[in-house]
Amino acid sequence: MTAKAAATFSYEVMAECSTTRARVGRLHLPHQSVKTPVFMPVGTQGAMKGILPEQLEEIDCEIILGNTYHLGHRPGPELLKKAGGLHKFMNWKRSLLTDSGGFQMVSLLKLAEITEKGVKFESPHDGSEMMLTPEHSIEIQNSIGADIMMQLDDVVSSLTTGPRVEEAMHRTIRWLNRCLGANGRKEEQALFPIVQGGLDEKLRETCTQELSKMDVHGYAIGGLSGGEAKEVFWKMVSVSAAGLPRNKPKYTMGVGFAVDMVVCVALGSDMFDCVYPTRTARFGVALVPSGTISLKKAIYEKDFSPLDKDCKCSTCKSYTRAYIHCIITHETVACHLLSIHNIYYQLNLMRRIRESIMKDKFPEFVQEFMEEQFVKKDFPEWVVNALASVGVKLTKNP
Numbered sequence: 001m002t003a004k005a006a007a008t009f010s011y012e013v014m015a016e017c018s019t020t021r022a023r024v025g026r027l028h029l030p031h032q033s034v035k036t037p038v039f040m041p042v043g044t045q046g047a048m049k050g051i052l053p054e055q056l057e058e059i060d061c062e063i064i065l066g067n068t069y070h071l072g073h074r075p076g077p078e079l080l081k082k083a084g085g086l087h088k089f090m091n092w093k094r095s096l097l098t099d100s101g102g103f104q105m106v107s108l109l110k111l112a113e114i115t116e117k118g119v120k121f122e123s124p125h126d127g128s129e130m131m132l133t134p135e136h137s138i139e140i141q142n143s144i145g146a147d148i149m150m151q152l153d154d155v156v157s158s159l160t161t162g163p164r165v166e167e168a169m170h171r172t173i174r175w176l177n178r179c180l181g182a183n184g185r186k187e188e189q190a191l192f193p194i195v196q197g198g199l200d201e202k203l204r205e206t207c208t209q210e211l212s213k214m215d216v217h218g219y220a221i222g223g224l225s226g227g228e229a230k231e232v233f234w235k236m237v238s239v240s241a242a243g244l245p246r247n248k249p250k251y252t253m254g255v256g257f258a259v260d261m262v263v264c265v266a267l268g269s270d271m272f273d274c275v276y277p278t279r280t281a282r283f284g285v286a287l288v289p290s291g292t293i294s295l296k297k298a299i300y301e302k303d304f305s306p307l308d309k310d311c312k313c314s315t316c317k318s319y320t321r322a323y324i325h326c327i328i329t330h331e332t333v334a335c336h337l338l339s340i341h342n343i344y345y346q347l348n349l350m351r352r353i354r355e356s357i358m359k360d361k362f363p364e365f366v367q368e369f370m371e372e373q374f375v376k377k378d379f380p381e382w383v384v385n386a387l388a389s390v391g392v393k394l395t396k397n398p
Helices: 003-008 053-058 070-072 077-085 084-089 134-144 161-180 201-211 230-243 258-267 276-281 314-318 321-327 333-360 360-373 382-390
Strands: 010-016 023-028 034-035 038-041 064-068 095-098 111-116 121-122 129-132 146-149 190-192 220-221 250-252 271-274 284-288 291-294
Touching: 010 333, 034 038, 034 333, 038 333, 070 129, 070 134, 070 258, 077 084, 077 134, 084 258, 095 134, 129 134, 134 146, 134 161, 201 230, 220 230, 230 250, 230 258, 230 382, 258 291, 258 333, 258 360, 258 382, 276 284, 276 333, 284 333, 314 333, 333 360
Parallel strands: 038 064, 038 271, 064 095, 095 146, 146 190, 220 250, 250 271
Antiparallel strands: 010 023, 023 034, 111 121, 121 129, 284 291
């Protein structure tokens, strides 16, 4: 790592919970310093449905995510280079993270062929073939110009077992070296390796040990949130986070449910992303302290209260549940209003978490948060067990 790159990319831990592994940090990046723990909204092709970049700035979103596979297809790396990168192309002035395209090994498995060279995809759009190698993944990400790039990893479904899981883990480590060597913008773009190993603790420990030897700016925990049991999910997050260097940010990929994020922060995660807040908005669902509410339900027809009386987002300031219920299946603006609210909810949750850690009150925050989510104190067993592993005891109702 050059001195210039070290100055451009750094991570400082500002406060730590005295009970759990939760901490507050500041991730310094070329376009924007990012406070952690952080939730990153997903703009797959450089856009979020119904939301402008300036609206994301207004709710103090510091970093968003783009998808390398899809951006590689459209608009493509040549046009992105001509545009000066995705920041300029979409008029986004803050930080940007891109995934590697590796997740499509799972989501488009029927259209993909995986070898040591890379992954050959058949486009779901036009049937054209694309060979995504570690080098090509980085080339596309260099053209996008993201502040943080992800290595191309060999991703298998979290429900996969047997030799394929170990093969994928070792290939991920080998591909990291190729990704690092291919990065032509080391002083402008950070590269995060990804911990793989399926649902096998020993494989994940091996992977964290190998990746920790690399000169990188941060790490991601991948291969989860794919339908595995939550009791296994949290253990894989825990062993992965615990095995990575303390002085680097840890990004748990694909996690977006509020309960999951709170638990993962306690286990040592700093960064999260998910399409959940915008996707669920398209189904007429709002995120609220008690969980979710569906605005399609008739009970909201004459409800003139905001989505959340304590929320400071523009939707809650100006519109009622009754209004959104009235337009939910007729007007696209309803999706826009709910998306703004849901992203604000996620960002505000992170703010509240950071504030509680700074005051060393995170365990108390966790207790209050879980009691709001589960008013009968019927906390899921996996949540109780995960939090107990880091010293927070939730008492379930008998």
